Amino acid sequence: MERSMKKIRTAIFGTGFMGRVHTEAVxxxxxxxxxxxxxxxADQARKFADTLGIESATGDYTTILNDPEIEAVHVCAPNxxxxxxxxxxxxxxxxxxxxxxxxxxxxxxxxMVDLAKARNLANCTxxxxxxxxxxxxxxxxxxxxxxxxxxIVQGTYSQDWLLYDTDWNWRIESGPSRAxxxxxxxxxxLAEYLTGLKITSVCAELETFRKARKRPKHSIETFxxxxxxxxxxxxxxxxxxxxxxxxxxxxxxxxxxxxxxxVSAGRKNFLSIELYGTKASAAWNxxxxxxxWVGNRNSANExxxxxxxxxxxGASQYADLPGGHSEGYDDTFKQILRQxxxxxxxxxxQAEFPTFVxxxxxxxxxxxxxxxxAKRAWVDVxxxxx
Numbered sequence: 001m002e003r004s005m006k007k008i009r010t011a012i013f014g015t016g017f018m019g020r021v022h023t024e025a026v027x028x029x030x031x032x033x034x035x036x037x038x039x040x041x042a043d044q045a046r047k048f049a050d051t052l053g054i055e056s057a058t059g060d061y062t063t064i065l066n067d068p069e070i071e072a073v074h075v076c077a078p079n080x081x082x083x084x085x086x087x088x089x090x091x092x093x094x095x096x097x098x099x100x101x102x103x104x105x106x107x108x109x110x111x112m113v114d115l116a117k118a119r120n121l122a123n124c125t126x127x128x129x130x131x132x133x134x135x136x137x138x139x140x141x142x143x144x145x146x147x148x149x150x151x152i153v154q155g156t157y158s159q160d161w162l163l164y165d166t167d168w169n170w171r172i173e174s175g176p177s178r179a180x181x182x183x184x185x186x187x188x189x190l191a192e193y194l195t196g197l198k199i200t201s202v203c204a205e206l207e208t209f210r211k212a213r214k215r216p217k218h219s220i221e222t223f224x225x226x227x228x229x230x231x232x233x234x235x236x237x238x239x240x241x242x243x244x245x246x247x248x249x250x251x252x253x254x255x256x257x258x259x260x261x262x263v264s265a266g267r268k269n270f271l272s273i274e275l276y277g278t279k280a281s282a283a284w285n286x287x288x289x290x291x292x293w294v295g296n297r298n299s300a301n302e303x304x305x306x307x308x309x310x311x312x313x314g315a316s317q318y319a320d321l322p323g324g325h326s327e328g329y330d331d332t333f334k335q336i337l338r339q340x341x342x343x344x345x346x347x348x349x350q351a352e353f354p355t356f357v358x359x360x361x362x363x364x365x366x367x368x369x370x371x372x373x374a375k376r377a378w379v380d381v382x383x384x385x386x
Contacts, residue, residue: 008344011036011056011064013085014076015048018099022074023052025333032072032341036064061085065092072122072344075099079174079181083108090115095122095344097337101181102359106367106383109360116356122343124336125359127189129271131335133306133319133327134292138275138282139194140312141294148279153191153256155274157183158267162242166214166233171240178240180206180369183271184260185362189354190273191258192361197250199365201380204372206241209263213238246369269329290326 010032012019019037026032034054039045042059049057056064064070065088072095075085083103089096090112102125103109116123129135141147161167171178192198214233244260261267272285281295290306307323308316318335321327339353364383372379 007031007033008071008341009033009035009069010072010074011038011061011070012074012076013038013061013064013081014074014078014099015039015044016076018076019048019074020052021330021333022076022097022337023054025330025337026074028334029338029341031345032337035070036067038064062088065089065094071095072097072341078170080104083112086112087115090119090121090123093119093121095340097124097126097340098356098359099126100185100359101363101366102356103363104175106360106363109356109363113356113360120347122340122347122351123356124340125354125356125362126333126336127186127193127354127358128329128332128336129186129190129286130193130354131318131332132284132286132289133308133311133315134284134289134304135190135194136315136318137292137304137306137311138284140315141282142194142275142277143196144312146280147275147277147282149252150195150197150254150275150277152276153195153250153254153274154258154276155187155191155272156259156261156270157187157272158259158261158264158270159183160263160265160267162210162262163265165210165212168213168215168233172213172215172238174240176240176370177206177244177366179242179260179262180204180244180246181366183262184244184246184258184369185366187258187260187271187273188365189358189362190271191250191256193354194273194275195250195254197252197254198361199248199250199256199381201249201378202246202365202368202372203248203378204244204246204369205376206369206373207243208238208240209242210238212236244369244373246372286329289328 012023023034026034036056037045037049037054038058038061045057073089075082075098086096086098212235215236216232242263247257270287274283283293292304294302308319336353343349364381368379368381
């Protein structure tokens with residue numbers, strides 16, 4: 001009888017929306033065990049752990065880092081804690097998956113990149129959108145030259161969960177940017193990934209439509225604000241933006257535009273991206289993830305429905321289910337973490353997932369957006385090869 005493979009033991013830092021998503025995705029891998037949970041308090045951690053049948057729970061994440069059997073950690077805590085938690089985990093010799101944005105500043109992110117490299121530890125910035133099957137299909141079609149030379153990239157990432165002044169989340173007070181830092185960077189990472197080009201300069205505008213919001217008197221999870229009553233709030237001023245619009249230049253003369261909004265009624269998680277080339281075009285949106293639209297000049301347009309047997313070579317490995325069986329948001333986490341844990345198990349494996357380098361890259365884009373909005377002018381994206 002073949003001996004079963006030893007499971008990799010991992011820990012989740014954070015018990016909110018993302019903590020749950022990461023926990024469920026890890027469990028789908030088969031060879032990785034969620035062995036410990038850390039939260040802001042011991043009670044929060046224990047409640048989460050008991051609900052999901054996890055053995056160890058703590059309000060002090062550093063105790064987990066002292067456990068030699070824990071090989072990796074997932075940082076799913078609020079943005080301000082990413083640097084502290086990730087640095088501590090790397091120093092303890094743990095491989096790290098960190099939610100985006102990677103850090104609050106470029107200098108923090110650079111320290112994380114350098115430390116992970118020095119310790120030869122697997123590191124991942126969680127840009128999961130790359131791993132929808134039809135995104136992979138679009139990528140491989142572009143690489144095969146089916147669209148010709150890309151000329152224009154455009155799209156949006158629009159949501160409505162912060163439409164009302166009674167909508168609240170910790171992200172509202174998370175730093176100098178919210179909509180762009182939270183979802184705009186996802187879109188920009190995807191644009192760079194699909195085109196193989198870097199955003200070189202930007203012209204951006206930020207707008208805060210809700211100058212004040214009603215903050216709940218007690219902590220709530222992401223997307224849970226609809227259930228609260230008027231007596232549950234305190235009114236506070238808001239500085240982070242609800243909306244961003246941006247024009248941009250990419251390498252090889254590509255031009256583009258995008259918007260990021262968290263106040264667009266009816267749009268729940270509408271990431272839409274369009275590539276326009278000299279031969280054909282392609283468009284995809286996250287609310288209809290199994291569909292890929294291809295536009296043609298001299299023949300009928302086409303609508304590809306996800307079917308691994310019909311996808312381009314290299315893309316079908318990211319579709320685990322046959323045609324007619326949808327694969328969505330949760331599945332992208334399974335796919336990205338599957339690649340990450342291959343690297344954890346074998347350090348010689350190529351990193352087929354976004355790393356901390358990709359995380360710091362989007363911080364450079366974010367900084368350029370903030371500078372451009374403040375100056376009301378075009379700004380070059382710094383960072384060289386990042």
